[in-house]
Amino acid sequence: MFSKELDISYDKFIRTTDSKHEAIVKEFYSRVLASGDIYRADYEGIYCVSCFDYLSSRTANSSLYHPLDEKELLDNNCCPIHQKPCVSRKEDNYFFALSKYQKSLEEILNKNPNFVQPSYRLNEVQAWIKSGLRDFSISRASVDWGIPVPSDKTQTIYVWFDALLGYISALADGQEQPDLLNAVSSGWPATLHLIGKDILRFHAVYWPAMLMSAGLSLPKMVYGHGFLTKDGMKMGKSLGNTLEPNDLVSKFGTDAVRYFFLREVEFGNDGDYSEERFINIVNAHLANTIGNLLNRTLGLLKKNCQSTLAVDSATAAEGSAFKDNVVKLVDKARVHYENLSLTSACEAVLEIGNVGNSYMDERAPWSLFKQGGTASEEAAKDLVIILETVRIIAIALSPVTPSLSWRIYAQLGYSRDQFDAATWRDTKWGGLKGGQVMAEAQPVFARIENESDVEDKGVAVSKKTPKSKKTKSKQAQEVVGA
Numbered sequence: 230m231f232s233k234e235l236d237i238s239y240d241k242f243i244r245t246t247d248s249k250h251e252a253i254v255k256e257f258y259s260r261v262l263a264s265g266d267i268y269r270a271d272y273e274g275i276y277c278v279s280c281f282d283y284l285s286s287r288t289a290n291s292s293l294y295h296p297l298d299e300k301e302l303l304d305n306n307c308c309p310i311h312q313k314p315c316v317s318r319k320e321d322n323y324f325f326a327l328s329k330y331q332k333s334l335e336e337i338l339n340k341n342p343n344f345v346q347p348s349y350r351l352n353e354v355q356a357w358i359k360s361g362l363r364d365f366s367i368s369r370a371s372v373d374w375g376i377p378v379p380s381d382k383t384q385t386i387y388v389w390f391d392a393l394l395g396y397i398s399a400l401a402d403g404q405e406q407p408d409l410l411n412a413v414s415s416g417w418p419a420t421l422h423l424i425g426k427d428i429l430r431f432h433a434v435y436w437p438a439m440l441m442s443a444g445l446s447l448p449k450m451v452y453g454h455g456f457l458t459k460d461g462m463k464m465g466k467s468l469g470n471t472l473e474p475n476d477l478v479s480k481f482g483t484d485a486v487r488y489f490f491l492r493e494v495e496f497g498n499d500g501d502y503s504e505e506r507f508i509n510i511v512n513a514h515l516a517n518t519i520g521n522l523l524n525r526t527l528g529l530l531k532k533n534c535q536s537t538l539a540v541d542s543a544t545a546a547e548g549s550a551f552k553d554n555v556v557k558l559v560d561k562a563r564v565h566y567e568n569l570s571l572t573s574a575c576e577a578v579l580e581i582g583n584v585g586n587s588y589m590d591e592r593a594p595w596s597l598f599k600q601g602g603t604a605s606e607e608a609a610k611d612l613v614i615i616l617e618t619v620r621i622i623a624i625a626l627s628p629v630t631p632s633l634s635w636r637i638y639a640q641l642g643y644s645r646d647q648f649d650a651a652t653w654r655d656t657k658w659g660g661l662k663g664g665q666v667m668a669e670a671q672p673v674f675a676r677i678e679n680e681s682d683v684e685d686k687g688v689a690v691s692k693k694t695p696k697s698k699k700t701k702s703k704q705a706q707e708v709v710g711a
Contacts, residue, residue: 234478235487236631243399245391249407250398251376254391256409258379260443266326272366273319279311310427312468322366323384330438331362337437343450345433346569347497350426350453354433365435389431393439396422396448409443419448429453452569455499457490472502481677484633485511491629492575508677515633515674518582519622522589523637526615527670533598536667539609542617543659551588552658555581555618559656562625571629578625585618616641617661624656636673642666 232238243250261267306315335358338344338351345351368384369375375385396419401412424432433451440447457464457472464471477486489507492514494500530536539545546552558581565574588611597608620641627634638648642665 234475234483236483241399241402243395245376245395247398249401250395252407253398253401253409253412254376254386254394255379257394257397257439257443258386258390260409261325261439262379264442264444266329266442267323267367268326269321269323271319272322272324274317275306275315276318277308277311277313277315279313280308318371320370322370322387323368323378323381324364325367325390325435325439325442327362327364327435327438330441331358333441334358334362334434334437337447344447345429346450346452350429350433350497354429357430357434362434362438389435390439393431393436397445413445418446420450422448422451424451424453426453426455452497454497455494457494458499458501481507481511482632484515484630484674485677488515488575488630488633491571492579493572496569496571505679508679511674512676514579514582515630516672516676518579518586519619519626519633519637520672520674522582522585522615523619523640523673524670526589526612526619527640527667529594529598530612530616530667531670533605534609534612536669538613538616538661538663538665538667539606540613540663541659542613542620542661544663545610545613546617546658549614551584551614554584555621556658558584559621559625563653563656566628575626575629578622581618581622581625585615585622588618589615613661613663616667617658620660621656621658624651624653627651633674640668640671640673642668 258267307313308315335355338355338358342348342351345354367387367390368378368381369387370384372385375388376391378384378386397409397412397417398407400415400417401407422432429451433453436451437447459470459472474486485507489510490500493506493510527536530538558577562574562577562581565571565577592608592611594608594611597604597611619637623634623637623641635645635648638651639645641661
């Protein structure tokens with residue numbers, strides 16, 4: 230339900246219990262062992278069950294890795310992320326010689342700073358490496374569940390040494406006899422690892438070193454995104470303070486939820502949720518700037534042109550500085566998308582809506598229609614230019630608000646198949662054609678009414694009315710039920 234309601238899909242889902250995954254992990258382990266990068270030693274430290282990791286350690290081997298000093302733990306030895314007490318553990322483990330790859334990792338980040346993004350995450354990784362890499366445990370003697378260490382059934386491969394291989398074992402799908410090199414040849418290296426900042430160390434330090442040890446290529450980029458917070462704290466089931474996505478979708482609709490979090494929370498940073506700001510943002514941007522522009526333009530087209538475009542959009546905008554401005558903003562949005570600057574991408578698309586509204590107000594086609602003759606012909610061209618602008622907005626914003634974009638496309642006279650087949654190339658000016666018939670104007674995004682809106686209109690509100698009922702939008706009901 231979660232992925233369906235939020236218009237999210239995936240190409241492949243891999244479980245680490247898959248027998249093909251286990252075969253790939255064991256082969257990878259053997260390659261690293263053959264490189265001389267695995268050895269056995271005792272390990273003692275403070276362990277977080279939720280992190281599946283030691284947060285501090287004391288050991289006779291000074292090269293062993295401890296990511297946190299004990300002073301960084303919260304009161305009562307609580308994990309700073311999960312805020313639950315850690316436990317003391319001592320056991321005999323196998324270790325990976327991470328310290329051996331200190332210089333190699335430094336060189337990689339110096340030559341390719343884009344390997345870790347955003348830039349402040351790169352700074353974090355470089356600081357970790359600069360402080361001195363220490364070998365880390367890759368097995369557990371106290372865990373029964375997992376993949377056994379080859380040739381030692383008393384040890385289980387540590388979850389991160391195991392789970393990271395899922396990126397490669399997923400490529401072995403369809404292979405009856407999974408083989409590491411065959412899996413790698415099916416799509417490795419990855420273009421992007423998109424991960425939470427709390428597991429950045431595993432992906433940007435451990436994983437590259439492991440791959441180098443096994444003689445495999447590194448991913449092109451590791452992007453560490455931030456957390457959504459509530460009351461200034463990371464949300465998580467283990468903390469019992471989650472903001473349920475399905476409740477938000479049911480209340481406000483898919484488009485509103487996707488747009489707010491992708492636009493308002495700068496990708497890579499933490500972001501805090503505020504319902505008042507949520508409502509204000511989506512109403513102003515989706516209902517007003519974009520929805521209202523489409524609605525009033527279609528209204529004028531119906532009244533004066535029988536809902537039919539007078540000319541091709543390419544012809545209507547010949548020599549137009551306005552069109553050139555839109556083209557520049559589209560290219561700006563493209564660059565931001567490619568760089569995963571989703572907030573900036575949304576801002577660029579919204580600016581197209583802003584200039585569209587300004588063009589409408591400056592040209593005042595309603596007045597030109599009243600003049601008749603040549604002025605009326607110019608007004609008809611203006612409507613084509615504005616509707617072409619909205620068409621481009623629909624495509625440019627579709628990665629963020631796919632449902633809203635489809636509703637816009639439908640009102641422009643396109644079929645669902647035509648919308649589904651659209652790509653970024655369709656943001657090129659000139660899509661609308663003369664004689665194309667537009668649909669009846671309908672709000673593509675209904676404003677969300679909040680309590681203050683209702684009270685401002687002089688409507689009595691019962692104090693017993695649940696807040697969720699006061700703010701639930703008609704749009705949410707329509708989209709969720711679609």
